Amino acid sequence: MKKYNRVLLKLSGEALAGEQKTGFDEATCIKAAMQVKALVDNGTQVGIVIGGGNFWRGRSSETIDRTKADQIGMLATVMNCIYVSEIFRYVGIDTKIFTPFSCGSMTRLFSKDEATELMNRGGVAFLAGGTGHPFFSTDTATVLRAVELDCDIILMARAVDGVYDCDPKTNPQAIKYNEITIQEVLDKKLGVVDLTAACLSIDNKMPMLLFGLSEENSIINAASGKSNGTIMIV
Numbered sequence: 001m002k003k004y005n006r007v008l009l010k011l012s013g014e015a016l017a018g019e020q021k022t023g024f025d026e027a028t029c030i031k032a033a034m035q036v037k038a039l040v041d042n043g044t045q046v047g048i049v050i051g052g053g054n055f056w057r058g059r060s061s062e063t064i065d066r067t068k069a070d071q072i073g074m075l076a077t078v079m080n081c082i083y084v085s086e087i088f089r090y091v092g093i094d095t096k097i098f099t100p101f102s103c104g105s106m107t108r109l110f111s112k113d114e115a116t117e118l119m120n121r122g123g124v125a126f127l128a129g130g131t132g133h134p135f136f137s138t139d140t141a142t143v144l145r146a147v148e149l150d151c152d153i154i155l156m157a158r159a160v161d162g163v164y165d166c167d168p169k170t171n172p173q174a175i176k177y178n179e180i181t182i183q184e185v186l187d188k189k190l191g192v193v194d195l196t197a198a199c200l201s202i203d204n205k206m207p208m209l210l211f212g213l214s215e216e217n218s219i220i221n222a223a224s225g226k227s228n229g230t231i232m233i234v
Contacts, residue, residue: 008146009215016084047146051077095126099101158213
C-alpha cells in the first residue's frame, strides 16, 4: 500500500462539511481520520493543512479590510485543525497543532524539527494558521509547509474529484485530466491553485495530486498511487 514516505494532506474545509456545506460533518471527519490512521500504521508520515472555507473565505465580505478578512480565515483554519485533530485522537492517532503565531496553549509555534520528530514517531502534524500573513492562501501555505517538511507530494482532498478543463458544476461536458503540469494549469487559467502556490510548487519541484475526498478510501488510494484524481506534475 505504501508509495510515498511523507505526504502533506490538504483537506478542503468545504469537503469536511459534507452536504451541509458549513461547519463539520463528523462522519466525514472520522472516515478521513481512519484512512490516515491506516496510512500511518503502514509507515507513511503525514502532515495536514485544512482550509477554512467551511467557515470563511478571504472575500466573504466586501465591507471588511482584506488584511482583517484574511486574519479571520487564518483563525478558521485553526478552529478546523483543533476539531479534526481531536477526531484523529479519537481514532488513536497522536497529534499536535502547529501555527506560525501564538495561540496560547491551544497550539505550538511551528518548528520543522518538532513537526518532523512527531511524524517520525507516527504522529500527525496539523499545520494551521496559513503562513501567518495576509494575502497568502492556504494552498500557498500548503506548498510552503510541504517544501519545508521535505514531503514527497501534496495530496489535495477536495469536494471535486480532479482537475477539469472547465467547471464541472456548471458544465456537465467538462473534461477531466488524469495528468497535467502545474504550468499548464496556470497557462489554461484553470483556477485549481493560485499563482503564488503554483510558482512555489514549480520552483521546488513539488507535485500535487487533486482528488475527491468523498470517494471510498480516497486518501489511502491517493497515498498509494491508485487515485482516480488528477496528478499535477512539475
